[in-house]
Amino acid sequence: MVLKNYLEYSEIIDYLHPDIQTLARELALNCNSDVEIAKNCFEYVRDEIRHSGDYKENITTCIASDVLKHKTGWCYAKSHLLAALLRANNIPTAFCYQRLSCSEYQEDIYCLHGLNAIYFKQYGWYRVDARGNKKGVNAQFIPPKEQLAFELKEHETDLQKLYCKPLKSVIKALQEHTTYDEMVNHLPDIQQYIRKARKDDAAHLSRLVHQLNHFIFNEHAPQWFLDTITKEAFEARILSCEYQHFVYIIENKMVGFIALHNQTKLYHLFVDVKFQGQKIAKKLWEFVKDELVIETMEVNSSVYAIKVYESFGFVKEDEIKNHMGMDYLPMKYRGNGIYEKK
CATH class of the missing domain: 3.10.620 (C8orf32 fold)
Structure with missing residues (x-):
């Protein structure tokens, strides 16, 4: 800013x-x-x-x-x-x-x-x-x-x-x-705007991620992951000072959200499948990047989302890894444009 x-x-x-x-x-x-x-x-x-x-x-x-x-x-x-x-x-x-x-x-x-x-x-x-x-x-x-x-x-x-x-x-x-x-x-x-998530948004965010977890897992999502996307889990993170959640609204409908952990880790970024292709994920990322003055940010990208994060300026930090059935690629954004060779 x-x-x-x-x-x-x-x-x-x-x-x-x-x-x-x-x-x-x-x-x-x-x-x-x-x-x-x-x-x-x-x-x-x-x-x-x-x-x-x-x-x-x-x-x-x-x-x-x-x-x-x-x-x-x-x-x-x-x-x-x-x-x-x-x-x-x-x-x-x-x-x-x-x-x-x-x-x-x-x-x-x-x-x-x-x-x-x-x-x-x-x-x-x-x-x-x-x-x-x-x-x-x-x-x-x-x-x-x-x-x-x-x-x-x-x-x-x-x-x-x-x-x-x-x-x-x-x-x-x-x-x-x-x-x-x-x-x-x-x-x-x-008709379109971004706001902070509230506790009463938790149920909607939980439903949204449930509908999209097939983009993360080839088969059924494991229980450990499901436990992290319950309504109660979202409520706890929304109320925690360690997390920041912002939601994207179109005509009073919540169509996507972004969540950060300690302003150093991009924890969640999801967009309703009916609204994908409208650059909503990019708008959410640019909003937090500009408003929170983000200089560096890490993300464990799903294989499906790698190209999306690359378009945001993230680069891979390692090879694709697997954690308890979830494939992901460690990536990092550096706002100063300086990247170390891997």
Whole structure:
């Protein structure tokens, strides 16, 4: 992850605009740290910029300077202004999203909710939500503790990726729909995304691997392997700090997942057979590689998956081995591109 990417100027995050520059300097006045500056910027956007949905504003802003000019914006637009103010003060700022129920506007639909993540040397990435407080919403800036606007409910999720630019679908919605009624009927959504696995995903992950274990074993999977892919085994790993699991969602269906052990071993990578050929495994790998800043990674590849891992940049470390009936090839990824001869 390159922090300078989260300081970029753009047509949307136009922090060189004179009005943004002036306000950014005012909010930084007499501050002794980036945390103090960020708190002032956050509270200004949260409290001084109206949430267009709450106030049913018939104007839709998108460009940061327009949000400041009109003093209104949907959550996405408010995140654009906050990013502009922070980047104007040389503080790396990302865009992040949640997928939430939109029952406040329409029944039985979900949409994206826009917020920010701010990088502090002492805390790392810290998420904030400047959408604006109201009854039942109390977002605060109290690092390192996150206090966002909404607690996730069933079927709601955090999208894990930190974006240096706003999503194109968000910009499209804001630019094409100019009134309150148009926006509530065209709130941006995303049909494919990656999120952290939860305990209640364990049963689905177990079923998925059971359906695919014929790619690992020529005959029936041995009991020792079956014991590692029970619902209970997945629950234990998901809850363990030693493992990280990320799942790939398409239209609310879990179609694949990746699991790492101690961020040094690729433990599982499976994609539903109906969705293979869509580069989902590659997207999962690239997600963890980029988001977790993976430099080296080991995997014991099934014979079936060797070419897949080679396409990811893994190289063989040894010859094919067998462990209790399972053939596998030890492979390793080195992000610096330097490989020892074997």
